Amino acid sequence: MIENFDFASNYRLPPQNIEAEEAILGGILLDPQAIVRIRDILVIEAFYISTHRDIYQAVLELDNESKPTDLLATANWLENHDLLSKIGGKNKLATLVDRTVSAVNIDALAQLVMDKHHRRQLIKASSEIYHLAQDQTEEIGKQLEKSSSKLLELSNSAIASSSEPVPMSNILVDAFERIEERSMGITSSGVKTGFYDLDAVLRGFKPGKLITIAGRPSMGKSSFLGNLAFNISSLESLPTIIFSLEMGKEEWGDRFLSQDAFIESSNLQNGQVNKSEWGMIAKSISKLSELPIYIDDSPILTVSSIRSKVKQLIAKHDRIGMVGIDYLQLMEGTDSDNYNIAFQIGKITRALKQLARECNTTIVILSQLNRGVEGRNNKRPMMSDLRESGRIEEDSDSVLLLYRDEYYHPDTVDRGVAEVLIAKNRGGPTGTIKLLFDAQFTCFKNLAR
Numbered sequence: 001m002i003e004n005f006d007f008a009s010n011y012r013l014p015p016q017n018i019e020a021e022e023a024i025l026g027g028i029l030l031d032p033q034a035i036v037r038i039r040d041i042l043v044i045e046a047f048y049i050s051t052h053r054d055i056y057q058a059v060l061e062l063d064n065e066s067k068p069t070d071l072l073a074t075a076n077w078l079e080n081h082d083l084l085s086k087i088g089g090k091n092k093l094a095t096l097v098d099r100t101v102s103a104v105n106i107d108a109l110a111q112l113v114m115d116k117h118h119r120r121q122l123i124k125a126s127s128e129i130y131h132l133a134q135d136q137t138e139e140i141g142k143q144l145e146k147s148s149s150k151l152l153e154l155s156n157s158a159i160a161s162s163s164e165p166v167p168m169s170n171i172l173v174d175a176f177e178r179i180e181e182r183s184m185g186i187t188s189s190g191v192k193t194g195f196y197d198l199d200a201v202l203r204g205f206k207p208g209k210l211i212t213i214a215g216r217p218s219m220g221k222s223s224f225l226g227n228l229a230f231n232i233s234s235l236e237s238l239p240t241i242i243f244s245l246e247m248g249k250e251e252w253g254d255r256f257l258s259q260d261a262f263i264e265s266s267n268l269q270n271g272q273v274n275k276s277e278w279g280m281i282a283k284s285i286s287k288l289s290e291l292p293i294y295i296d297d298s299p300i301l302t303v304s305s306i307r308s309k310v311k312q313l314i315a316k317h318d319r320i321g322m323v324g325i326d327y328l329q330l331m332e333g334t335d336s337d338n339y340n341i342a343f344q345i346g347k348i349t350r351a352l353k354q355l356a357r358e359c360n361t362t363i364v365i366l367s368q369l370n371r372g373v374e375g376r377n378n379k380r381p382m383m384s385d386l387r388e389s390g391r392i393e394e395d396s397d398s399v400l401l402l403y404r405d406e407y408y409h410p411d412t413v414d415r416g417v418a419e420v421l422i423a424k425n426r427g428g429p430t431g432t433i434k435l436l437f438d439a440q441f442t443c444f445k446n447l448a449r
Contacts, residue, residue, distance in 0.1 A: 015119035016048035020109045025052060026100025027109075028059050029071045029093060034103040035063045038110040046117035051087040054078065055096075071097055118154065125150045141300060145332075148304035191238065191321050191362065194231025195446055197433040201422055202398060205232070205322060205362040210353045212328075212392055214367040215381065215402035216374070220418060221366045222247060223442045224402060225324045226255055228364065229293050238321030239292035239313055243306060245330035249295045256293075259443040260284040292317065301325075302332045303351040310359055320361045325352075327366035328392070346391030353395045367392055369401075379408050383423040399424040404437060418444060 024042070027034045039060060047053040058077045059069040067073055071093050078084040087093075129147045132138075190204020205211070215221050222244075229240040244252060251269075258265035261284040263277050273281065296309060306323070313320055325331070329341075331348055349365070356363040369385040381401040386392045393399060401421040405412045418437040422430045436445040 014048070014123060015116040017112055017116055018049060020112050021047050021049060021052045022096055023100055024106055024109050024113065025055050025059075026096040026098075027103030027106040028056075028069055029074060029097050030100050031103035031106075032068055032070065034106050035059055035069050037103075037107055039063060041107070042110040042114060043117070046113050048116065048120075051092070054083050054087050055093070058083070121154050125154055145302055145304055148302075148308070152304060152307070191232055192235050193228055194235055195227075195433075195435060195444070197435075197446070198420060201429060201431065201433065202425060203428065205364075206397075207360045207362060208357040209362050209397040210349070210356050210395055211362060211364045211398045211400065212367050212386070212396040213364060213400045213402065214369050214386055214392075216369050216379075216407075218407060219402040219404055220437055220442070220444065221402060222326050223255070223437075224444050225326055225364060225366060226252065227259070227444045229322060229324060230256065230259070230291070232321040233291040233293050236321055237292075238319060239294065239317045240322045240324065241294040241296060241310065241313060241320065242324040242326060243301055243309075244295060244297045244326045245299070245301055246326050247297070249297045252295045252297075255442055256288055257281060257284050258441050260288060262441060264440055265442055300332055301330070303348060303355065306352075307355055307359075310355070310361070314359060314361075320359065323356075323359075323361055323363045325363070325365045327368065329368055342391075346395075349391050349395040365396075379403070379405075380419070380421065393424065396424060397426045398422065417447075 062069050132143045190206040233240050254268045261280040403419045405414045418435045420433045
């Protein structure tokens with residue numbers, strides 16, 4: 001009996017390799033160490049023939065109990081579970097052993113069988129997507145999200161099964177080369193953010209990292225994200241993209257013009273521009289137009305849609321300096337049947353962390369803080385104030401908390417000063433840095449050295 005399929009079109013035999021499956025099982029029965037080499041690579045469902053799945057399940061169960069996986073032990077297990085006659089008796093097992101010379105190539109054969117399995121799963125997913133597209137009772141956005149999720153799950157499974165452990169000797173050789181290059185100034189430790197004190201602590205924004213910037217409302221989170229995008233695109237000549245669920249692209253345009261032309265954002269929004277300022281606006285438009293900054297203000301945002309758009313940009317520019325999300329709690333979850341917000345947020349942050357590594361870029365997410373901050377005498381936020389989920393803290397490589405004392409104390413001596421509390425910095429120091437915050441132009445600047 002073989003694996004069943006429900007294809008939209010089933011005139012071709014699904015991808016499979018029966019000979020490889022038989023050679024794997026024969027190798028396991030012949031060599032007691034063979035199962036150890038492939039058990040974490042090869043899943044039961046990868047076998048196309050159902051009797052092969054039964055035999056493989058038997059040897060896995062035996063190995064879990066630290067028992068031998070030879071022909072006799074496997075036959076006894078199958079007989080005890082009323083499966084021996086189903087697979088063809090002891091003669092079937094003996095035939096598998098007779099046809100196998102050795103288990104030397106069992107690793108490669110396991111990868112081959114997994115490859116065929118993933119191809120069959122791709123066909124299944126395609127069939128399911130085909131039927132989804134035919135169903136016109138559900139809105140297209142939800143159908144596209146479901147389709148993307150199916151393909152993403154399959155992709156992650158294929159990547160996980162194909163990756164192999166790297167020996168420490170290779171890791172240390174690569175580490176030595178990176179350190180040597182950095183000491184010679186050949187390579188940068190990360191993408192420069194334009195804030196030199198922040199770069200000194202984080203050593204720049206490193207690809208594959210997830211960074212959370214959190215703060216209470218009106219602390220300047222969106223402004224800080226915009227400044228980061230501007231600095232990275234201008235200093236490093238790298239494209240940046242901001243997925244904005246809170247502000248429209250028009251408001252972002254006004255903000256960037258305000259910061260670069262030094263014209264109050266409120267004046268731009270109200271059209272209160274004098275004659276001398278028109279020239280400044282034209283000059284800033286010309287300058288900003290050259291920067292590879294992208295704004296996406298789609299009203300519905302999911303990890304799948306972010307992945308699709310980011311990969312399109314990578315295909316166009318080869319590399320992205322930063323992906324910004326404003327902000328996390330407004331994103332759409334992937335599990336519509338689970339209404340637990342903390343659970344949904346946790347799934348999103350984990351997926352974003354994976355996306356950062358997959359696309360070799362830095363993803364910066366903005367997050368709200370709990371209102372508990374307001375009830376304390378000291379309003380400076382702590383990592384425990386992160387709203388909705390402890391998974392934000394767990395998944396983030398760095399957590400930056402914004403605080404402006406003048407928001408709570410207008411007469412403070414720190415007027416115009418913003419604190420960036422580096423509450424978490426995986427593999428590096430934590431602490432506090434200070435920046436200037438120019439509320440008039442909604443931008444952050446370095447303190448004079």
